[in-house]
Amino acid sequence: MERFDYSELEKQLGYTFKDQSLLTQALTHRSYINEHADFPYPHNERLEFLGDAVLELIVTEYLYSHYENPEGDLTNWRAALVNAKTLAGIANQLHFEEYLLMSRGEAKDANSKARMYILANAIEAIIGAIYMDGGNDAAKGFIDRHILSHLDFILKNELYIDPKSKFQETAQELLGITPSYKVLEETGPDHAKEFTVGVFLEKELVAVGKGTSKQEAQISAAEAGLEEKGWRTKPGK
Structure with a gap:
């Protein structure tokens, strides 16, 4: 839809969409559809489902290829990289909350735990959208820049330990x-x-x-x- 200008957001993401409707869908929370029945795009949960799988595979492959640690270590490191708190923090760094389409009630509830999950799920949906729009290499580029780049900090500060x-x-x-x-x-x-x-x-x-x-x-x-x-x-x- 032409009324959405994502040029600044795409700069932050480091990826320009060929199909802008995929990005719109990735940013659309279920609650927005409930208030806008005539909205032409679905909510982001299917893209989130896809993005979750893409994220886990790419992170897993990276850890397997770069570290010879046992399975337990790699599992804990992966969990620290892809959990909701980490992903929501990345969403905040990318400043894309203002682009999220939510109901008026969800938009007002800025400090809730639910908002953290909305942001984390939106990151996964964006990964799914990038994968659909540009393929595996494009998704891998996004994950390398914005998620795997946090691994050194997580390991140094032992954030994988509860x-x-x-x-x-x-x-x-x-x-x-x-x-x-x-x-x-x-x-x-x-x-x-x-x-x-x-x-x-x-x-x-x-x-x-x-x-x-x-x-x-x-x-x-x-x-x-x-x-x-x-x-x-x-x-x-």
Whole structure:
């Protein structure tokens, strides 16, 4: 559709579409179709399905070709590269949220966990669209530039290790202390609880995290604790 000007977005993506409708579809969330029944393109979930498979294959092939580590390592590294948090962060770096077509309600809810998944899914849909428009080499070029380029940072900072495990291992190694977690607050109705959890080193409250489950809040607290203690990088490095 001519009313969408994607020239700036394509510069950010590093790819120019021959079929602009594929990019429009990749940026169309299901909620937008619900409010615009006459919209001529489908939502992005089929492209997301395709892009997810393309992304996993290309990342897997890269890791297999460049590292001789065992399967478990490669699986963890791949998961860190393609999880929703990483992909949503890449979406933010590419500044394409303003191009997403969403319902008015979704557009207003900018800070929710749902928005993170919308952004991550849109990255996968764009990969699917690039694959359909330009083939495997074009998709590989996008993934090399925008996703595999984060691998060194992930490995250096051990982001493939879940925050709770890393916080515990580092606390035990450096201080001889096993961290503990305590629920500090519960808010909201039973069907939509939010938990605030603190992570402690003995009596010291190191950091606080929030989540819709106790486990999620603990992970958030551990992540904040790693930042607070400067333990994101390996001890002594």
